[in-house]
Amino acid sequence: MLVELQNISKTFGRVRANQDISLKFEGGHIYAILGENGAGKSTLMKIMSGYQSADRGQIVVDGQALDLKAPTDAIAHGIGMLYQDPLDFPPFTILENFIAGRPGGIFPDRAAARQQLAAITERFGFGLDPNRYVDTLTIGERQQLEIVRLLSLNVRVLVLDEPTTGISAEQKTILFNVLKALARDDRMAIILVSHKLEDVIELCDLAYVLRRGRFVGEKTVPCPISELVALMFGKVVERQNRPNVMCGDSVLTVEAVRIAAQRLTVENVSLRVCSSEVIGLAGLDGSGQGEFIRACAGLFPPQSGTIKLNGRSMTRASYHDFSQAGVAFLPAGRMEEGLIKGMTLTEHFALTQRSPRPWINWFEARQITAERIKNFNVKGRPGSPIQTLSGGNQQRFALSLLRQNLKVLLLEHPTRGLDVESANTIWEQLLKRREQGTAIIFISAELDEIVSYSDRILVFFGGRATMVDDPAEMTADRLGELIGGRE
Ligand SMILES: Nc1ncnc2c1ncn2[C@@H]1O[C@H](COP(=O)(O)OP(=O)(O)O)[C@@H](O)[C@H]1O
Ligand SMILES: [Mg+2]
Numbered sequence: 001m002l003v004e005l006q007n008i009s010k011t012f013g014r015v016r017a018n019q020d021i022s023l024k025f026e027g028g029h030i031y032a033i034l035g036e037n038g039a040g041k042s043t044l045m046k047i048m049s050g051y052q053s054a055d056r057g058q059i060v061v062d063g064q065a066l067d068l069k070a071p072t073d074a075i076a077h078g079i080g081m082l083y084q085d086p087l088d089f090p091p092f093t094i095l096e097n098f099i100a101g102r103p104g105g106i107f108p109d110r111a112a113a114r115q116q117l118a119a120i121t122e123r124f125g126f127g128l129d130p131n132r133y134v135d136t137l138t139i140g141e142r143q144q145l146e147i148v149r150l151l152s153l154n155v156r157v158l159v160l161d162e163p164t165t166g167i168s169a170e171q172k173t174i175l176f177n178v179l180k181a182l183a184r185d186d187r188m189a190i191i192l193v194s195h196k197l198e199d200v201i202e203l204c205d206l207a208y209v210l211r212r213g214r215f216v217g218e219k220t221v222p223c224p225i226s227e228l229v230a231l232m233f234g235k236v237v238e239r240q241n242r243p244n245v246m247c248g249d250s251v252l253t254v255e256a257v258r259i260a261a262q263r264l265t266v267e268n269v270s271l272r273v274c275s276s277e278v279i280g281l282a283g284l285d286g287s288g289q290g291e292f293i294r295a296c297a298g299l300f301p302p303q304s305g306t307i308k309l310n311g312r313s314m315t316r317a318s319y320h321d322f323s324q325a326g327v328a329f330l331p332a333g334r335m336e337e338g339l340i341k342g343m344t345l346t347e348h349f350a351l352t353q354r355s356p357r358p359w360i361n362w363f364e365a366r367q368i369t370a371e372r373i374k375n376f377n378v379k380g381r382p383g384s385p386i387q388t389l390s391g392g393n394q395q396r397f398a399l400s401l402l403r404q405n406l407k408v409l410l411l412e413h414p415t416r417g418l419d420v421e422s423a424n425t426i427w428e429q430l431l432k433r434r435e436q437g438t439a440i441i442f443i444s445a446e447l448d449e450i451v452s453y454s455d456r457i458l459v460f461f462g463g464r465a466t467m468v469d470d471p472a473e474m475t476a477d478r479l480g481e482l483i484g485g486r487e
């Protein structure tokens with residue numbers, strides 16, 4: 001079986017999720033679709049499995065172009081997908097769920113279905129009890145059930161979107177063994193969508209890498225990790241010359257912090273930042289940089305180690321205390337953590353003001369909001385609900401809300417998803433603050449952004465961090481090794 005994606009493009013509003021992507025998948029192989037969050041992996045695979053339609057391009061199976069209107073169409077042509085966000089499961093038993101998924105409605109023979117279910121689960125050592133209710137299953141067990149269901153529908157191509165997120169190490173071992181067997185013995189094409197290099201290296205034989213909606217290259221696996229990283233993160237560009245700001249007093253001092261998060265522990269990370277310094281945090285998503293930056297904002301208290309601001313201990317202080325002390329944090333999920341859907345720009349402005357009076361002067365709030373809109377080049381009006389603005393405008397507006405003379409500004413993916421022009425405007429604003437003495441710490445998945453703007457780079461891998469003191473001396477290979485772990 002040969003599946004070809006030809007020139008697939010898909011946009012969501014102004015976001016180009018997939019741009020002219022062409023890929024091939026053959027039976028007997030395990031492929032990786034690799035890329036950082038937001039690269040367009042899920043979109044591409046949803047198109048291939050009939051869950052979403054492409055704006056342009058086609059899906060060709062064994063020379064025949066398909067017209068997929070729904071996942072059931074794709075399954076009929078042998079393509080099945082396990083989605084990243086588990087679909088809602090009705091309160092069925094495993095057996096009922098297994099039966100209900102069949103085309104043409106109810107399987108006529110429950111006993112036969114039970115037998116088939118038992119046969120497949122036994123072959124793979126899944127141990128699914130047909131009488132258990134689906135809503136009591138772990139994510140790993142639901143995955144197993146979905147694989148069994150798709151196999152019983154005779155799919156020849158199995159797509160798994162970030163399947164190792166949220167499952168145990170044992171379940172992962174079982175899963176990977178199953179996938180290897182399906183490729184080797186059943187000659188199926190397996191496609192693993194992932195941003196985790198270690199999973200890709202362990203399982204796959206060919207990696208297709210996406211970056212910002214485009215296909216940027218393929219690698220036969222195994223290969224040096226740094227080569228995969230270089231594709232995922234882009235090239236290291238020449239560092240632009242920019243005014244060197246003299247490093248002032250040390251404002252933030254983090255010493256040997258340990259942060260226990262759900263999936264990893266940040267261990268023994270230290271950082272001393274002085275005023276006007278820009279520190280870039282690099283690393284694959286989930287390497288600890290998100291926890292670290294939240295610890296610096298007072299959102300994630302460390303288990304041990306110390307955090308000081310201007311010499312004052314803040315180790316177990318609250319977000320409010322950090323904010324009082326001049327620290328601001330702009331998270332990546334603007335709509336989830338930063339801005340509030342349904343509220344207008346003026347209301348956002350009013351909410352962020354600390355006024356001695358218990359009431360809000362709406363007239364004044366509208367006026368100042370209009371001023372900020374103008375100064376920060378935001379396309380929107382004081383009365384616009386925030387969600388009606390494009391990503392770049394939301395980000396610029398969020399920046400405009402930050403008060404002046406901050407000691408430390410913490411930013412997570414400040415320009416993710418933005419066009420070059422918007423990204424440049426954001427950095428102009430940030431560098432102005434730097435000139436005024438604000439220290440900036442930011443996370444980015446764009447190596448050129450990290451190298452261009454950082455005075456120093458802290459690279460995270462598996463919860464540990466390595467300091468790069470001179471970004472100008474950094475080569476793509478060296479950064480790749482640090483980001484991808486050396487072994
Ligand atoms: N249904 C949607 N509506 C609007 N934007 C979307 C939608 N799905 C994905 N996007 C956007 O498309 C881009 C690619 O997303 P996605 O394919 O989920 O990436 P990945 O799976 O690689 O993390 C992102 O910028 C994302 O915000
Ligand atoms: Mg995804």
